[in-house]
Amino acid sequence: MNPSSPVAHVSCRDGSPLNGTIRVPGDKSISHRALMFAGLAIGTTRIAGLLEGEDVLRTAAAMRALGADVTREGSGMWRVSGAGIGGLHSPEDVLDMGNSGTAARLLCGILASHDIFAVMTGDASLRRRPMRRVIDPLAACGAVFAARDGGRLPLAVSGAADALPLSYRLPVASAQVKSALLLAGLNARGVTEIEEPEPTRDHSENMLRHFGAAVEVIGQGRGKLIRLRGQPELMASDVMVPGDPSSAAFPIVAALLVPGSSVTIEGVGLNPLRTGLVTTLCEMGADIVILNQRAEGGEPVGDLVVRATTLRGVDVPPERAPAMIDEYPILAVACALAMGQSRLRGLGELRVKESDRLAATLAMLRVNGAQVEVDGDDMIIMGGANRLGGGTVMTHMDHRLGMSALVLGLVADDPVTIDDAAFIDTSFPGFVDLMRGLGAVIGPAGGPVEGLA
Template sequence: MGGLAEGTSQFSGLLEGEDVLRTGWAMEALGADVKQLGGGKWQVTGVGRKGLSQPDKVLDFGNSGTGSRLIMGVVCGYPITVEMTGDASLRSRPMNRILTPLRLMRGLDTAGPDGRLPFSMVGTDDLRAITYSPPQASAQVKSAIMLAGLAASGTTVVEEAKPTRDHTERMLRGFGAKVDVARLDSGVMRISVEGGQTLSALDAAIPGDPSSAAFLVAAGILSPEGDVIVEGVMSNPTRSGFFDVANLMGAHLGAEEAGDAAGERLINLHAGAAALKGKAVPERLVPSMIDEFPILAVLAAFAEGETIVTGAEELRVKESDRIGATVAMLRANGVEAEERPDGFAVQGCAGKVPGGGLVQTHHDHRIAMSALIMGTAAQNPVSVDDISMIATSYPDFLSHMTELGADISQG
């Protein structure tokens, strides 16, 4: 959004993972001036009213599903052609869920029937507003449509049967855009954005990522050696599912207010050793923890009794088939787990996970980090086939785990 805005924005506390870096490089190729100042500080001068420029190279998003999908929405409303690609994992992921609504808005693309990268987005200065109900709960789909809607004629509306994370709505407002959100009598969330709005530059501190915090919290729950405190974590009800379920299982997480940043409430989380009980995860919480199911499965492995996940079929189309990869991770380490079409079931080991297995990560950063957390508390060390992709979302993961006393060796 800073790259689209009029003026210069300053950001601090940015998580400098590969996803963020690649998205920044893409916006730079599209005409924004993006400067990495060091220490998590960035300066972005946006294109403002002059609009995006034709890039002179292919935009390679690596493993960034979020970055690639948001940029599809951004470029849709400008008369430019943008070639896009990614790594093998990203090229295997479905994009028709994004392309379908953008095509309805008169955006064009060169994607084949399966809608997978690489392809070109062909934008237009005659984008039209739509009202769209995504068939799956996806904040990425919603956000791509909203960003395209900024350049459309009329009011673009997204209607969600299940609420998804709302960071885009909050951030758009921070940049001065008018975004209306209403819950209909039917329970549907209706999000509206007017076309033709110009964003204004913003100075913001970026809140701590709940998905990254989940790994540290899990390490604290599984450690017998005292509290882990994670400071400055974003506390947003559309992202709190993992922490809610951990508490249902008996974690008793502590939270204290820590101010706010970028329109989001902040908390400091306290996690200490806890004896967990298996639970059925309420389906209403699935969208608010869609990235945390591998690490939840690790907690389930150490719990007493059965944990059941349903309504999470979206996991099939993440960086890996996360249902299959999660179940395989557990089985490789002596945990009884069952794969189901829309989730999985785990028979907990009551604190005594055998471990000793080699986990195939399928180039999925969340599988790799979850397996390493499991290894910190298992009876035998847990190995993973690759850790390079962890930099996608959490480049400081290994150093943070070492600070907590984990013995993680490479070689």
């Protein structure tokens, strides 16, 4: 790594607590879906609080290229005039999805059931990620896909002229696959049925109802059966996007770990299928209080008050993974600072994120002195190491890994450096400035950083 690189950052502990009241960016999952469903609706939808990170902006550009009128009207304020279900057209150019696996996989569902041709690509990281889990079941609606070996981007899609409804049982819990199939089912004749073995985030089901679709959800043991009647007339409906709980995870854990801290995070989404991290941290003894609970746009929302706490080790069951799959790197940081051993079970899905996030998290902890090992799909972390920090973390263009490493640096004995901070803005625009506003010491490597000798 070149230490003078403008995108390399370092964080360090200076003994000061974190204090203040903040709002985190809008929920990324809901932002993607709001743009897509609004683009398929009749009429004009206004979206407030939209996450304006690079990932979501790629979705906005893609929906615009497919025929929706998508316009930014102010900070987080967007207007979408939809083309209606079946009203999209072939884009004139390749759809570049950047680093966003969510955008790429969900868009496959829209493309599959429309009589259009499109080619989709992404950055180097996204082109390494598997798409087969989406394109294989979508082919059953009549779409034809052409991709590189392993179903990787670039990907060409010839959508079905008369899409068939789908009936599919998810082999593993995946909100992205489920949502792609539901999006395809919107333009198919008849009823699409999806069985999921474990409950996953249900933002798509909530938003379908919000726009007027007929969705039925039936409990089946631990899982669910979702039924969607195809070819509804979705009607424009304004959306207020809550704060992203996955983004809130970083200031939450930082406030818990930095002694003397007290941070309030306003307007955070509290969908029970997204709050696995809060549940786990509370099991570790975290002082987290939820205030002002309310509903906005069909989603539960509240304000979190987080105070510094001495955490203890935890055993996280594998069935909790879908409710916190993006939060394991920052949870691993919390476990490294906790008292005793933690075991995080069932993390196989992390191997196919922006990076092999399981291996990358392991490397992040080890290079900074933590005792950690992998047993199959489980991560075992021994907290309370004698000395942490001092390492350089290779982020592999993974925004969550970079933010987790910077939080580690705020409580480690020695500074922590990340090789690349550029990708953080894909999911959390302004992360470094927000953390500095709370009192965190984070700065560019090679430049002056307050508190570093």
